[in-house]
Amino acid sequence: MKVFFASVVLTALAVPAADGPRLKDLMPPGLLIGAALSGAQVDGRDAAAQAVVVRHFDTISPENLLKWTSTEPEPGRFTFEAADRYVAFGQANGMAVIGHNLVWHQQTPRWAFEGKDGRPLDRETALARLRAHITAVAGRYKGRIHGWDVVNEAFENDGSWRQTPWFKAIGPDYIAQAFTFAHEADPQAELYYNDFDLYLPAKRKAVLALVGDLRAKGVRIDAVGEQGHWSLQAPKAAEIEAILDDIAGAGVKAMITELDVDVLPRTPEMEHADAARKAEWLKTTNLYPAGLPDAQQEQLARRYAEVFGLLLKHRSQLTRVTFWGVTDAQSWLNGFPIPGRTNYPLLWDRQARGKPALQAVIDVLKAAPAR
Numbered sequence: 001m002k003v004f005f006a007s008v009v010l011t012a013l014a015v016p017a018a019d020g021p022r023l024k025d026l027m028p029p030g031l032l033i034g035a036a037l038s039g040a041q042v043d044g045r046d047a048a049a050q051a052v053v054v055r056h057f058d059t060i061s062p063e064n065l066l067k068w069t070s071t072e073p074e075p076g077r078f079t080f081e082a083a084d085r086y087v088a089f090g091q092a093n094g095m096a097v098i099g100h101n102l103v104w105h106q107q108t109p110r111w112a113f114e115g116k117d118g119r120p121l122d123r124e125t126a127l128a129r130l131r132a133h134i135t136a137v138a139g140r141y142k143g144r145i146h147g148w149d150v151v152n153e154a155f156e157n158d159g160s161w162r163q164t165p166w167f168k169a170i171g172p173d174y175i176a177q178a179f180t181f182a183h184e185a186d187p188q189a190e191l192y193y194n195d196f197d198l199y200l201p202a203k204r205k206a207v208l209a210l211v212g213d214l215r216a217k218g219v220r221i222d223a224v225g226e227q228g229h230w231s232l233q234a235p236k237a238a239e240i241e242a243i244l245d246d247i248a249g250a251g252v253k254a255m256i257t258e259l260d261v262d263v264l265p266r267t268p269e270m271e272h273a274d275a276a277r278k279a280e281w282l283k284t285t286n287l288y289p290a291g292l293p294d295a296q297q298e299q300l301a302r303r304y305a306e307v308f309g310l311l312l313k314h315r316s317q318l319t320r321v322t323f324w325g326v327t328d329a330q331s332w333l334n335g336f337p338i339p340g341r342t343n344y345p346l347l348w349d350r351q352a353r354g355k356p357a358l359q360a361v362i363d364v365l366k367a368a369p370a371r
């Protein structure tokens with residue numbers, strides 16, 4: 001009885017048929033669509049999600065496989081096995097393979113930030129480490145990576161410089177240096193700056209000032225990625241439009257690089273709270289442990305329809321839209337900002353079945369003006 005009820009509800013909510021349209025066929029020309037992959041999706045242990053990827057996407061990003069901790073855990077000891085499989089998978093399937101990322105303050109091994117003899121990291125050592133890492137990683141995949149997230153998340157939400165170990169050791173020109181090293185390692189690869197919450201005017205202004213600075217110096221930068229870690233309500237449509245208009249106004253392309261829609265309550269305090277407080281929030285905010293109710297499922301579908309309507313409206317400014325994961329099971333939002341929650345931010349459910357939100361995106365793409 002329960003099974004029958006569930007299937008009626010899902011049909012009513014228009015879950016797409018497994019042999020229905022493919023997202024990549026519905027996208028306007030020049031606008032790639034993709035997802036971030038786990039190692040299991042690349043090597044086929046997560047076969048159901050892998051089938052979704054091959055069917056629907058023409059670009060892929062590595063969720064964690066190309067980060068510094070994955071590729072150079074110890075100085076000069078490179079571990080490329082998983083990254084090699086990722087790049088080969090994309091190439092075998094004719095996809096634009098994205099590199100993520102070369103410079104970040106997270107998922108970078110401790111040694112990279114340690115100074116010599118217990119002293120703080122100095123500029124020369126930091127630059128030498130950056131250059132060696134970027135040259136080795138971007139150089140290995142020369143000609144095979146479509147574009148690199150060169151620097152990730154260099155600004156705070158108020159537009160001030162994030163005080164990362166790279167910034168503190170080198171100063172603001174660490175960004176121009178990193179882009180230059182990346183360009184030297186792979187002159188054909190597109191180069192991107194990637195950050196979140198660019199709907200905040202002060203942060204956006206700082207990022208676009210950086211873009212202007214790089215361009216004035218003749219340093220290659222092709223696009224700015226707004227990650228797109230959004231919620232059901234925020235940012236508002238006008239804020240999303242401002243992101244795309246302003247990036248294009250700075251003379252580069254825009255990309256949505258890590259799209260997902262958080263359906264659970266989130267406050268800024270949650271992120272830095274201690275474990276005990278997080279455990280309390282787990283009890284009060286893990287609202288849908290047994291499945292997303294129809295009303296929220298519809299809300300998610302409407303939000304995705306809104307987002308894709310806006311992206312299509314601005315398609316001349318955009319080159320890529322990438323989801324941060326394939327299925328809800330994989331999403332980082334099951335662990336952030338409160339570990340152990342059950343979240344539903346993507347277009348495919350935990351069994352890799354298309355959700356009503358997928359159908360909503362398909363409907364919006366189908367209704368787009370002729371290309």
Ligand code: G3I
Nearest residue numbers: 063064100101106107152153196227229258324331332336
């Ligand atoms: O690999 C270990 C595993 O051995 C261990 O058992 C497990 C226990 O927690 O941790 C595993 O590592 C985790 C790793 O993901 C791989 O699953 C790390 O703890 C966890 O912190 C890490 O999270 C990643 C996060 O970046 C790190 O900041 C997420 O998967 C990844 O989705 C997320 O992606 C970032 C983008 O790169 C940049 N923009 C924001 C986005 C979301 O945070």
